[in-house]
Every structure is written in C-alpha cells, then in structure tokens.
Amino acid sequence: QGPAAAIGLSLVIGIVIAEVLQQLGAEQVRVKWPNDIYLQDRKLSGILVELTGKTGDAAQIVSGAGINLVMRRVESDVVNQGWISLQEAGVVIDRNLLAARLIKE
Numbered sequence: 001q002g003p004a005a006a007i008g009l010s011l012v013i014g015i016v017i018a019e020v021l022q023q024l025g026a027e028q029v030r031v032k033w034p035n036d037i038y039l040q041d042r043k044l045s046g047i048l049v050e051l052t053g054k055t056g057d058a059a060q061i062v063s064g065a066g067i068n069l070v071m072r073r074v075e076s077d078v079v080n081q082g083w084i085s086l087q088e089a090g091v092v093i094d095r096n097l098l099a100a101r102l103i104k105e
Contacts, residue, residue: 006061010035010049017045017065020101026091037067039089042082044068069095 014031021029021037021044029039037045045067053059068085086093 006049006051006059009061009063010047013047013049013063013065014045016105017047017067017102020098020105021045021067021093024093024098024101026086026089026093039084039086039091042084044084044086044089067098069093069098 011031011034014035014037018029018031018037026039026044029037029044032038032043035047035049036043037047045065047063047065049061049063051059051061068083070087071083071085
C-alpha cells in the first residue's frame with residue numbers, strides 16, 4: 001500500500017505518548033490532531049512523521065517526538081504559541097523511565 005498505509009501514524013504515536021505520560025503522572029494530557037500533545041491547554045509535545053515511497057511499494061518512515069520535560073523561559077516573540085513543560089506543570093518524570101516506557105509501547 002505504500003505511504004497511504006501510514007496516514008494515521010502520527011495520531012497513533014500521539015495516543016501512545018499521551019497514554020504513557022498519563023500512566024507516569026501527567027494525567028491531564030490530551031492529543032491535539034494531528035501531531036501535538038497538550039497539557040493545561042498549552043503544547044507539551046510535537047510529533048513529526050516523514051514518509052517516502054511510491055504507492056504500491058514499501059514506504060520508508062522516520063518518526064520523532066519532542067517532549068518538553070524541562071524548559072527555560074523564553075520570550076513570547078521567540079515561540080509563537082503557548083507551551084508548557086512537565087516541570088512547569090509540577091509533573092516529575094524521569095527521562096530514562098519515560099524513554100524506556102515509550103520504546104516498550
């Protein structure tokens with residue numbers, strides 16, 4: 001089926017990340033279609049999925065996610081959307097535990 005078979009992949013990855021974060025204490029996270037995770041109505045995580053290939057052939061997929069664990073404050077003109085880190089939300093999650101749980105899922 002090629003790249004068309006991976007259309008919903010960013011949403012699936014987002015759901016898995018949100019579930020893991022909830023299990024580890026960030027209970028109020030939510031997935032914002034198609035590739036963001038929000039906490040307290042601000043962006044906590046972004047997901048990127050890059051697909052290459054032709055219809056009918058195998059697809060090559062590269063995916064990645066950035067999760068704001070600890071962030072320094074930046075001016076609003078540098079970042080043009082509301083964002084939050086787990087630290088700012090008062091959620092403490094060990095980055096190694098988070099990585100292990102995400103890989104397992």
